[in-house]
Amino acid sequence: MLALIGTLVPAGCLRIEQASPLRLGSDAADPPERELAPHARDSIWPARWSADPTIRGAIVPLDGTLGDWYGVRLGEDHYLRSTPADQADAEAVARIAGTTTGYQYTLEGPGCFIFKRADPDFKGRMTSSKPAELFKFVSARPLGKSAGIESVLIERTWMAYYDPDPAVERRGLIVLCPGLFGVPEPVNDRFTELCQRDGWAVLRLLAPPSRFTERTRFPVRQDDLDAAAKRLADELGQRAAEVAYAVQAGVQHVHTLRPDLAEESHVLVGMSGGAMAGPTVYALQPDTFDAVVLIGGGSNFLLINEYSNYSSWVRAIMLDFQGPAPRGEERAQLMAELSNRYLEHAPLDGFHLAAMLHDKPVLMLQGSNDQAVPSRYGDQLWERLGKPERWMFQAGHELLFLTLNGYTPQILRWLDEHVQVDP
16 A cells, blocks of 8 residues: 555655855855864763763664564553563663662553563564564663662663675664654555665664653743753653664674674664754764665754644643733744743754764755754754755655655665765
C-alpha cells in the first residue's frame, strides 16, 4: 500500500532548490545570531551521571528480534515500577558513574515512550526488518543529592544496527533518527532496507529517547517571561541533547562491532522530530558526519510545539499561564516575546546550531503544507543552514513521509554525488 501511495505523487509536485553559495565576510546576509567558539562548545551540553564527562551513559545489549519489541507511550498517570530489567539498566549507568550504592533512580512517567519485550502469547510488531544487533542506550540525568543520596532520572533509547547487503560494495554508515514514536514504522523499515541495498550499514534509533515526549507543565507569568523561557530552554535542550548523546554512544558501539566502519563515510538522516534535533546531533560530533539529510524538520522547538497540529494530542510541553489564558492575537504576541527570550537561553536549538553545518553537504526535504512541523519553521531552518539544496513537496507532513520510500532512491543518488567513498 505504501509503495502504491509513493507512486501517486506526480513529478510536478516536487520542486528542487539548488544550494545557495555561502557568502563569507562582512557582506554575508542574515548572519547567525550565535556563533559557538570551538573551545566553548562543551559548556552548552547538559551533564549526565558519570565519572567521565565524555561518557554519558551505558550501552545494554537486547535479545530477540525487532518484532519481539513494541513501543508503548505511557498514559497520563502511568509511572513505571521497577522490574529486574529496569534495575539492571540503573546498575549499568551507576557503574558509569563509579558507584554501586547510595543512589535512587526514577523511571519514565506520563508521556514517555518506551519499548517492551513482547510476552510469549503476544505477537509483537509484524515486520520483516532483521537487524544484526539490538541494544539500548541508558543515561541518567542528575537531580542532586538529598541526605547524601544521589537522585537521577533514567532515560533510554532503543536502537538497531543493520549490516549492508553483502552483494554490494560497502559505502559507510547511515545514522537514522526518526520522528515521534518511531513512526511510520513500515516507512522506516523500507528506508533502512533500501539503504542496505545501496551498500550502507544503518544505525537506526527505533524512536527518539524515552523522555523526548514526556508530559511537562511550565508555569508562565506574563510579568516574568524570562523565568519561563529559561526553564523551557533547559528542558528542550535536555531533550535535544539526549538524542545527540544516544547517537554518539550508538556510533561508538557500532565501531566496536564493525571496526572497519570507523574509517568510512558517515551520514546523518533526521526525520521530523529527528530532523529538528539534527543540528544538535551534528554539533556534538561534527567531525563524524560527512553529510546530513533532514526530512520534515524545522528550528525553534518552542514555537513548533506551540503551532503544530500535533501538539494538542502529543501534549509534551504544556504552558500554564498564570491568570486568564491569553487567546488569539494576544497569545501570538506573547508567544513571540517568549520565543525571543527562549532563543536567548537555548544554545542547543537548531536555530543556533544550524550554522555549524555550513561547510557540509546538506539536503532538506520539506512539505510546503506541513502543519505538524509548520512549514515556516522548516523555511527558517533552511535559511539558518545557509540555504542548502532543498526538495519542496506540495504535501503535508503525513504525505511527505508516506511517499518517502518513492524518493529514497533519489536521496541515495544524492549521497552518491556528495559523499566520498573511501577505496
